[in-house]
Amino acid sequence: LAKTTQPISMDSYEGQEVNITCSHNNIATNDYITWYQQFPSQGPRFIIQGYKTKVTNEVASLFIPADRKSSTLSLPRVSLSDTAVYYCLVGDRGDMRFGAGTRLTVKP
Amino acid sequence: EPEVTQTPSHQVTQMGQEVILRCVPISNHLYFYWYRQILGQKVEFLVSFYNNEISEKSEIFDDQFSVERPDGSNFTLKIRSTKLEDSAMYFCASSEGGQNYGYTFGSGTRLTVV
Numbered sequence: 001l002a003k004t005t006q007p008i009s010m011d012s013y014e015g016q017e018v019n020i021t022c023s024h025n026n027i028a029t030n031d032y033i034t035w036y037q038q039f040p041s042q043g044p045r046f047i048i049q050g051y052k053t054k055v056t057n058e059v060a061s062l063f064i065p066a067d068r069k070s071s072t073l074s075l076p077r078v079s080l081s082d083t084a085v086y087y088c089l090v091g092d093r094g095d096m097r098f099g100a101g102t103r104l105t106v107k108p
Numbered sequence: 109e110p111e112v113t114q115t116p117s118h119q120v121t122q123m124g125q126e127v128i129l130r131c132v133p134i135s136n137h138l139y140f141y142w143y144r145q146i147l148g149q150k151v152e153f154l155v156s157f158y159n160n161e162i163s164e165k166s167e168i169f170d171d172q173f174s175v176e177r178p179d180g181s182n183f184t185l186k187i188r189s190t191k192l193e194d195s196a197m198y199f200c201a202s203s204e205g206g207q208n209y210g211y212t213f214g215s216g217t218r219l220t221v222v
Contacts, residue, residue, distance in 0.1 A: 032208045043112075043199045043213030044151060087151070092208060095164035098143075098151040 004088045009103040018075045020102050022088030025069050030092040033064060033071045038085045038101070047086075048073070078106045110134040112214035114200050120220045121190055129185045129217045131200030139203040140183045141211060142175065144168070144196040151199070157183065190221045 005023045012018045024033070032051050036044035048055055050062040050071070061074040075082060085101040113132040121127050133140050142154040156164045157175055174186045183202075187194055197218050201211040 034210055036211075038151070041197070041216070041218075043201070043216050044211075046210040046212065049208070049210050095153050095156055095166065096141075096211070097153050100150050 004090055004099050006086075006088055006099065006102045008100065009105070011105050011107060012078055013107050014079055015077050018078050018082075018104060018106075020073045020075075020086055020088075020104070021070055022073070022090075023070045024088070024090045027068050027090050028092070031068075031090050032092060033062065033068075034089045034096075035060070035062065035071075035073045036087045036089065036098075038087065044087060044098070075104075078104075080106050080108060082106050110212070112200055112202055112212050114198075114214035114217050116217060117215070118218045118220070120222060123192060123221055124189050127187050127190055127219065129187075129198050129200075129219070131183045131185075131202075131214055132181055133183055133200065133202030134204075134212055135181070137202035137204050137212070139163075139205070140175075140177070141201040141203070142185045143199045143201065143213075145199065145216075146193075146196045154185070187219075190219075192221050195219055195221045 034049040035047045037047050038044045048060050048062045050064050052064050055062045063072045083106045085103050087098050087101040089096050115130045140157040143151050145151045153166045155169045172188045176184050197216040199213050199216045201213045203209050203211045
C-alpha cells in the first residue's frame with residue numbers, strides 16, 4: 001500500500017482557496033487517489049477521486065501531476081463549515097488505510 | 109442521497125460481554141467495510157467483505173471479531189468478549205465497486221466498554 005504524507009494542520013480564512021497537498025511517492029500503477037473529509041464524531045465523507053490530471057466536482061478539485069507522486073486537493077472559497085480533517089488515501093485494494101490527515105481550521 | 113445506516117448510535121456494554129453492531133449498506137453496493145476510531149486517533153481499518161466472505165482484514169481484526177451478512181441487507185460486526193480498549197467509534201462503509209469507486213460511510217456506533 002502506498003504511504004501518504006500530508007501536513008498535520010492548516011489554517012485559513014473564510015473566502016480563501018485552500019490547497020492541501022499529499023505526497024505518495026510509491027504509488028502503484030493501478031492506484032487511485034481519494035480524498036475524504038471528516039467532522040468530529042461523524043464518519044468520513046467522500047470528497048473526490050482521481051487517477052491523473054485534474055478532476056473537478058461541485059465541492060473540490062483534485063490536481064495530479066504526470067508522475068502521480070503527489071496530489072493536491074483544492075477547496076475554493078472555504079467557509080467555517082469546511083473546518084474538518086481531510087484524508088488522502090491511495091490504493092486499489094479492499095483495505096484502504098487512513099493516515100493522520102490534515103486538520104483544516106477555517107477562521108472568520 | 110443513499111445512506112449507510114448504523115444502529116445503535118451508542119452502546120454501553122460491560123467488559124467481557126458480546127456486542128453486535130449493525131449496518132445497512134447502500135442497496136446496490138457490493139463491498140462492505142468496518143473501520144474504527146478511538147477517540148482522538150486516526151480511522152483504523154478492520155475488515156473488508158465481498159461476495160459473502162472476508163477479502164482483507166487488519167491485525168486488529170483478531171479472533172474476537174467476526175462479520176456477517178445474515179440477509180440481503182444487513183452487515184454486522186460482532187465482538188465476542190469486549191475489552192476496555194475496544195471502546196471506540198465503529199464505522200461501517202460500503203462501496204459500489206471497491207476502492208476505486210469511493211466509500212460511503214455511516215454515522216457510526218459509539219461503543220463504550222465499562
